[in-house]
Amino acid sequence: MSVVVYVESQNGVIKKAGLEVASYGRAIANATNTSLIAVTFNTNDSSVLNSHGVDKVYNINTAEDSFFNVDRYSASLVPIIEKEEASIVVVSATADGRYLGPILAVGAQAAYFSNVVALPSSYAPLTVKRSCFTNKAFNESVSNQSKAVICLSSNAFGLKEQTSNAENLEGEYLVSNSTLKVTAVDKVTDKVTIADADIVVSGGRGLKGPENWHLIEDLAAVLGAATACSKPVSDMGWRPHSEHVGQTGKPVASNLYIAIGVSGAIQHLAGINSSKIKVVINNDPEAPFFKAADYGIVGDAFEVVPKLIQKLRAIKQ
Amino acid sequence: MNILVCISNVPDTTSKINFKDENKSFDTNGVQFIINPNDEFGLTRAVWLQQKSGAKVTVVTAGDSSCEPILRKCLAIGADQAIRIDAVPSDGFYVANQLAALCKKENYDLIITGRESIDYNGSMVGGMLASLLSCPYVANCIQLDIEGTTVTLQREIDGGKETLSASLPLVLGAQKGLVEESDLIIPNMRGIMQARQKPLSVEAPMEIEAATTVKHFEKPQSKGPVKLVDADDVDTLIELLQNEAKVL
Numbered sequence: 001m002s003v004v005v006y007v008e009s010q011n012g013v014i015k016k017a018g019l020e021v022a023s024y025g026r027a028i029a030n031a032t033n034t035s036l037i038a039v040t041f042n043t044n045d046s047s048v049l050n051s052h053g054v055d056k057v058y059n060i061n062t063a064e065d066s067f068f069n070v071d072r073y074s075a076s077l078v079p080i081i082e083k084e085e086a087s088i089v090v091v092s093a094t095a096d097g098r099y100l101g102p103i104l105a106v107g108a109q110a111a112y113f114s115n116v117v118a119l120p121s122s123y124a125p126l127t128v129k130r131s132c133f134t135n136k137a138f139n140e141s142v143s144n145q146s147k148a149v150i151c152l153s154s155n156a157f158g159l160k161e162q163t164s165n166a167e168n169l170e171g172e173y174l175v176s177n178s179t180l181k182v183t184a185v186d187k188v189t190d191k192v193t194i195a196d197a198d199i200v201v202s203g204g205r206g207l208k209g210p211e212n213w214h215l216i217e218d219l220a221a222v223l224g225a226a227t228a229c230s231k232p233v234s235d236m237g238w239r240p241h242s243e244h245v246g247q248t249g250k251p252v253a254s255n256l257y258i259a260i261g262v263s264g265a266i267q268h269l270a271g272i273n274s275s276k277i278k279v280v281i282n283n284d285p286e287a288p289f290f291k292a293a294d295y296g297i298v299g300d301a302f303e304v305v306p307k308l309i310q311k312l313r314a315i316k317q
Numbered sequence: 318m319n320i321l322v323c324i325s326n327v328p329d330t331t332s333k334i335n336f337k338d339e340n341k342s343f344d345t346n347g348v349q350f351i352i353n354p355n356d357e358f359g360l361t362r363a364v365w366l367q368q369k370s371g372a373k374v375t376v377v378t379a380g381d382s383s384c385e386p387i388l389r390k391c392l393a394i395g396a397d398q399a400i401r402i403d404a405v406p407s408d409g410f411y412v413a414n415q416l417a418a419l420c421k422k423e424n425y426d427l428i429i430t431g432r433e434s435i436d437y438n439g440s441m442v443g444g445m446l447a448s449l450l451s452c453p454y455v456a457n458c459i460q461l462d463i464e465g466t467t468v469t470l471q472r473e474i475d476g477g478k479e480t481l482s483a484s485l486p487l488v489l490g491a492q493k494g495l496v497e498e499s500d501l502i503i504p505n506m507r508g509i510m511q512a513r514q515k516p517l518s519v520e521a522p523m524e525i526e527a528a529t530t531v532k533h534f535e536k537p538q539s540k541g542p543v544k545l546v547d548a549d550d551v552d553t554l555i556e557l558l559q560n561e562a563k564v565l
C-alpha cells in the first residue's frame with residue numbers, strides 16, 4: 001500500500017500546488033501508516049519534497065516533448081501506481097490536474113473524487129468531503145472501489161512541513177498510441193495567474209470603465225496578486241475573458257479575495273466562495289456581497305482604493 | 318459527420334439549494350432545470366457544424382422523464398434527434414459508462430460534453446467517457462477546427478491557452494469561448510413546433526455499478542456577519558487582514 005501524488009512543476013520548478021498535494025498525501029500516509037510517493041515530470045530539483053514528507057520521488061523526463069500531454073502523462077503514471085500498489089492517488093485542482101484526474105482514474109481502475117476539500121473522514125471505505133452545486137453545498141462521498149484518485153481543491157489543505165529523505169528514481173515516459181498532440185502553448189509568464197495566486201483582486205461594473213483598471217492593477221501589484229473581473233466586465237470587453245471569474249468563468253480558491261465594485265450576484269459568488277477570506281469594497285451597503293464577505297468597506301472605490309494602495313506601498317517598502 | 322452532444326439537466330443558476338430525506342437527496346421542489354450552460358455552448362457549436370456541413374446532431378441525457386423538457390429545448394435549438402437513457406445518474410463513472418455504451422453502438426465522429434456540470438461539478442464525465450472509448454479528450458475547449466478527420470483545438474489553461482491536434486473520433490469539454498454567449502440560439506416558434514415532431518427515443522441503461530456513492534449533503538456553516546471598516550480608516554482593514562485573518 002502507498003499514497004501516490006502527482007506533483008506539478010513549471011519550467012523545472014515544483015509548483016505550490018504540487019507541494020500542497022504532497023502535504024495532503026503525507027497526512028494520508030501518516031493516518032494509514034504507508035509511504036508517500038511523488039511523481040514529477042521534468043523537475044530539475046525535487047529536494048523541496050524532503051520538507052513535505054515524501055519518501056520516494058519518481059522523476060520522469062519527457063525528452064523533447066515539452067508540453068503537458070494528458071494521455072502520455074496518464075500512461076506514464078499508471079505503471080507507477082500499480083508497482084507501488086497505491087490505494088490513493090492525489091492530483092491538484094489546476095487546469096492540468098483536473099484534466100488528468102478522470103483519465104487517470106479510468107486508466108488505473110480507480111474511483112474518482114474531484115473538488116475534495118478535506119482529509120478523508122474514513123479510509124475503510126474511503127470517505128471524502130466534496131464541494132458541489134458550485135460551492136453552495138458539500139457532500140460526503142464513499143468509494144466503492146479499492147483504489148481512488150482524489151483531486152484536491154486548491155488551498156483547501158495548505159502547506160504542511162515534515163522532514164524526510166526521499167529516494168530518487170527515474171520513471172519511464174510512456175508515449176501511448178493516442179493521436180492527441182500538443183503543438184503550442186501560449187501563456188503569460190510575467191503575471192500571477194488566478195489559479196496560482198494567494199490573493200486575487202477583482203473588479204466589477206462599479207469601476208465604470210476599462211480606463212479605471214489601474215486601480216485594480218496597482219492594488220494587485222503591491223499585493224503580488226492576480227487580477228480578475230466579473231462577467232459583465234469581460235462581456236463588455238473591458239477585460240480579457242480569461243479574467244472572468246464565477247460560475248461560468250474561472251473558479252477562485254485563493255486565501256484572500258478582494259472584490260471592488262462587484263455586487264455579489266449569486267453566480268459570481270458561486271465561483272469565488274471557496275476563497276478563505278473575502279473583502280468587499282462597494283458604495284452600496286445593500287450590495288449582496290456584504291452578506292458573503294468577511295470584511296467590508298462601504299465607500300467609493302475611487303476614494304478607498306488609492307488610499308489602500310498608498311498605505312500598502314508604504315508598508316511593503 | 319455524426320455528432321453527439323451530452324446534456325446534463327441542472328438546477329437554474331439562481332436556485333436555492335436544499336436537501337431532503339435527512340440530507341440524503343437534493344430537493345427539486347420549486348427548482349427550475351436548465352441545460353447545463355457549458356453544454357449549451359457545445360450544442361451551439363454542433364448546430365453550426367450542422368448548418369455548415371450537414372452534420373447530424375444527436376443530444377443525449379442520462380436521467381428520468383423529468384429531463385425530457387430540456388431535451389425538447391435542445392431539439393428546438395436545432396438538434397436533429399434526442400435520446401434519453403432511462404437511468405438515475407448516480408455518479409460520473411456510471412454516466413460515462415452509459416454514454417460509452419451508446420457511443421460504441423452508434424460510432425459518433427465527435428462527442429461534445431461540457432467542461433463541467435454546475436450541479437455536481439465533477440468535471441469528470443468527458444474525460445472518463447473518452448478513456449472508456451480509447452479516444453482523445455480535450456478539456457476546457459475554446460476552439461475547434463475540423464479538416465477531414467484531423468481536428469485542431471485550443472484548450473484554456475492556467476494563464477493562457479494551448480493548441481492541440483488529434484484525429485476523430487474525439488471527445489471535447491465545451492466552455493464559453495467555443496462560442497460566445499451572444500451566439501447562443503434562442504429557440505423561435507418554428508423551432509419549437511419542429512421540435513415536437515423530432516424523434517426522442519428512450520433507451521434502457523446498461524448494467525454497471527457506480528464507482529462512488531453520495532452518503533449525505535450538507536450546507537456550508539453560516540459565517541458570522543461581515544466586519545465593516547470605515548471608509549476613512551483603511552489602516553484598520555490592513556491591520557485586520559494582517560493580524561486577525563493573517564492573509565497579508
Ligand SMILES: Cc1cc2nc3c(=O)[nH]c(=O)nc-3n(C[C@H](O)[C@H](O)[C@H](O)COP(=O)(O)OP(=O)(O)OC[C@H]3O[C@@H](n4cnc5c(N)ncnc54)[C@H](O)[C@@H]3O)c2cc1C
Pocket residue numbers: 203204205206207229230231232233244245246247248249260261262263264265266267268271281282283284287299300301302330354
Ligand atoms: C447563467 C448566468 C451565469 C452567470 N455567470 C456569472 C459568472 O460566472 N461571473 C459573474 O461575475 N457573473 C455571472 N453572471 C452575472 C451575474 O448575475 C451578475 O450580473 C454580475 O456578476 C454582476 O456584475 P457586477 O457585480 O460587476 O455588476 P453590477 O451588478 O452592476 O454591480 C456593480 C456594483 O458596483 C457598485 N458600485 C458602483 N459604483 C461604485 C463605486 N464608485 N465604488 C464602489 N462600488 C461601486 C454597485 O453598488 C454595484 O453593487 C451570470 C449570470 C447568469 C444568468
Ligand SMILES: Nc1ncnc2c1ncn2[C@@H]1O[C@H](COP(=O)(O)O)[C@@H](O)[C@H]1O
Pocket residue numbers: 322323324325326353355356377378379380406409412429430431432433434435437438439440441442443
Ligand atoms: N446525466 C448526464 N447525461 C448526459 N450527459 C451528462 C450527464 N451528466 C454529465 N454529462 C456530461 O458531462 C459533462 C461534465 O459533467 P460533470 O462530470 O458532472 O461535471 C456535462 O457538461 C455533460 O456534457
